[in-house]
Amino acid sequence: MKFLDLFSGIGGFRLGMEQAGHTCVGYCEIDKFSRKSYEAIFDIKGEWTAHDITTVRITELPTADIWCFGFPCQDISLAGKLRGFTTGHRSSLFFTVTNLIKQLPDNRRPTILFIENVKNLLSINGGLDFLRVQIELYQLGYDVEWSVLDSAALVPPTPRAFIHCRTS
Structure with missing residues (x-):
């Protein structure tokens, strides 16, 4: 693929x-x-x-x-200022990607999205930001699955949240 x-x-x-x-x-x-x-x-x-x-x-994006x-985590990470999507501009770049998908005709939309971010994405702002991610992806026609991987077994130790989406 x-x-x-x-x-x-x-x-x-x-x-x-x-x-x-x-x-x-x-x-x-x-x-x-x-x-x-x-x-x-x-x-x-x-x-x-x-x-x-x-x-x-x-119009310039290749079909994939x-x-x-892995959108920027500075507004989500425990090491950051914990602004989340509401006041954080870097992490809100997630929505820049979803807006690109919205502009694509259905036959050019990606079938699968692999999205990575820090573990705190699941709980920032009481979990509301992660809910926004799920709603946004669901409205685009994706089923959302996620898991937190203990990256210490895979990469330098920082827990990461991975989201896997597939069109319905």
Whole structure:
């Protein structure tokens, strides 16, 4: 399957997706150092790319079966200021992605979304922000499943929440 790597960082999602046999058709990352690392690690020749998700136009996005993204956690993380979606601007970039999906015709929408964030996404603002995530995805036609992984067994120790969505 073809996938799009949004908020790509240095390519954690991509590494796993390619190891599973999937093909990356594009990536988006605003941090210049992360981009430089990503481009040094992966063969990105011929792929679509963008620097800032807020400037992406739907007409330029390649078609992909899967969208992978770990939207910014600064407003959600216990290490941050705990602003959540209400007053936090970085973590609200989740809705920038869902707005792009809303603009796509049904036959171009990704079938699967893999979304990653910190464990506190489940409880920030009394759980209301996670409820907003679920409602937003449900309204787009996705069934939502989530789990918290003990990343100490997988990556440097920080618990992460993973959301897997598939169209109904």
